[in-house]
Amino acid sequence: MSRTSERLHSLRSNASKSSSISEYVRAATALEVYAAEARGMVAWSGDASERGVARSWFTSAIGKQQRPSLLMPPVVVSPMELRLAEYYEQAGENNRAAEFYQQALLRRPNDLKALKGYQQALLRIGRKEAALQTGEIIKQVEGH
Numbered sequence: 001m002s003r004t005s006e007r008l009h010s011l012r013s014n015a016s017k018s019s020s021i022s023e024y025v026r027a028a029t030a031l032e033v034y035a036a037e038a039r040g041m042v043a044w045s046g047d048a049s050e051r052g053v054a055r056s057w058f059t060s061a062i063g064k065q066q067r068p069s070l071l072m073p074p075v076v077v078s079p080m081e082l083r084l085a086e087y088y089e090q091a092g093e094n095n096r097a098a099e100f101y102q103q104a105l106l107r108r109p110n111d112l113k114a115l116k117g118y119q120q121a122l123l124r125i126g127r128k129e130a131a132l133q134t135g136e137i138i139k140q141v142e143g144h
Contacts, residue, residue: 029064036061037083044087051091058083065107078113079104085117094124110141 040057043050061080085100101118104111115138122131 032064033061033080036064037080040083040087051087055084055087058087079107079111081107082111082114082117085114085121089117089121094121097121098125098127112138112141115141 040054044054065080081100081104085097088096098121104114119131119134
């Protein structure tokens with residue numbers, strides 16, 4: 001991925017002179033987000049000392065992810081906030097997990113993975129009423 005990213009950066013001046021600058025920017029952004037996510041996943045699979053590094057990479061991926069425009073599909077399909085929510089969930093920090101699931105839902109309100117994760121995090125922190133409301137939203141999104 002690093003070589004591809006370097007290659008994209010070397011082509012930036014040519015892309016800026018053409019009508020394909022939008023596609024170039026979208027591709028470069030997606031690559032940066034996925035590279036940070038991949039580095040985070042590698043660190044997350046390591047020992048306990050590397051897991052803090054994973055959190056930093058996931059936070060970096062969130063920072064690189066842009067809000068989708070109304071005219072174009074999102075560059076990155078899954079909100080990177082999900083990775084950080086899963087990280088905190090695994091660390092047993094359920095309040096933080098719920099917070100990042102909620103942030104993922106701000107980016108993609110109908111994301112089922114984020115909705116279901118948020119509901120479970122709410123249950124773990126004792127917010128049963130909010131979890132029930134989230135369950136109703138899940139049913140609507142699933143079409144039940």
